[in-house]
Amino acid sequence: MTLQPPDAAAPEEAPAGAAVAGAPAGTFDRRVRTKRRLRAEHVRDYGIVVFLFAICVYFSLASPVFLTSGNLLNIVYLNATVGIPACAVTLTIVAGNFDLSLGAIFTLAEVLCAWAAVHWGVWWAFPVAVASGAAMGLVNGVIRTKLRVNAFLATLATALVFSGIALAVSGGFEIIPSKGANIFTFIGQNKVGGIQYPDFIVLAVAVVLQLVLAYTIFGRHLYGVGGNREAARLSGLKVDRIVIITFVLTGAACGIAGLIDASNTGQGSASNVLGQNLALDAIAGVALGGTSIFGGVGAVWRTIIGVFMLGIITNGFNLLGVADYWQDVVRGGLIVTAVAVSSMIERR
Secondary structure (H helix, E strand, O other): OOOOOHHHOOOOOOOOOOOOOOOOOOHHHHHHHHHHHHHHHHHHHHHHHHHHHHHHHHHHHHOOOOOOHHHHHHHHHHHHHHHHHHHHHHHHHHOOOOOOOHHHHHHHHHHHHHHHHHHOOHHHHHHHHHHHHHHHHHHHHHHHHOOOOOHHHHHHHHHHHHHHHHHHHHOOOOEOOOOOHHHHOHHHHOEEOOEEHHHHHHHHHHHHHHHHHHHOHHHHHHHHHHHOHHHHHHOOOOHHHHHHHHHHHHHHHHHHHHHHHHHHHOOEOOOOHHHHHHHHHHHHHHHHOOOOOOOOOOOHHHHHHHHHHHHHHHHHHHHHOOOHHHHHHHHHHHHHHHHHHHHHHHHO
């Protein structure tokens, strides 16, 4: 009869924390922790969808106007100029950077496109808005990567510069294109099938950037750079180039948003209230969508839900006659909760 060594016999019941037979020590613990982490990640990734559904149900029951097609399309339209930059800056934040110059780029692009329409011809407004936004994003990217200035401080400084240039170009007055005004306002004031053009644009930008982030090599590189910049560099990734591209895309998106706003109002203005709040509103939507401000984690589809959720809260509270300060309380509380959940997951 052959005797088996004592450790060959499998225990009747593995104690908590014991390793699985044939697996390295600690495998069981890692599997347990992984399952817990996945559950927490599901809260971060899909909790926003559940909450969006809940508040939509509440507002639809509280107000018969909320769920009408006209009101819902109005929510999308009013938040398109925030949603477009928010989707793009998600890529910048996933790559581990920050951009506080969104509103300044938006404003200067709006002023420049109106100036171009007046001095060069109305058709120049469209390429000038996008190109100028991309150029300002390039400036941000170069300062961040080549001069090694912290992204928070770099974009705060460039925001002041871009805002000053906008005031200098406009002279503090509105720039109103008179020739070809119907062409200039075509994107912002027209619709097809009852849906305004900015609604299609924000949807297209969100879909394209989500596909880029989730299904392309560039998207995987963004996660790698945001997760561990030095490891990405040692792996052969051109980190500086990747970071610059994210800033350029963000700037171009702000240029598109500025063009939409100028087309909607029929003018370019350096004192645009929307531009003053754009950076905070866009980044609030990104944070609410669960994108980590430390980089390496995020998704565009969650950002667009976060932006529209904030818009829905404002719209719903206005329909119910709730005071503005309660809107700020609820919006701020949601953002803190989303960031706290994301931080807890990262600590695990």
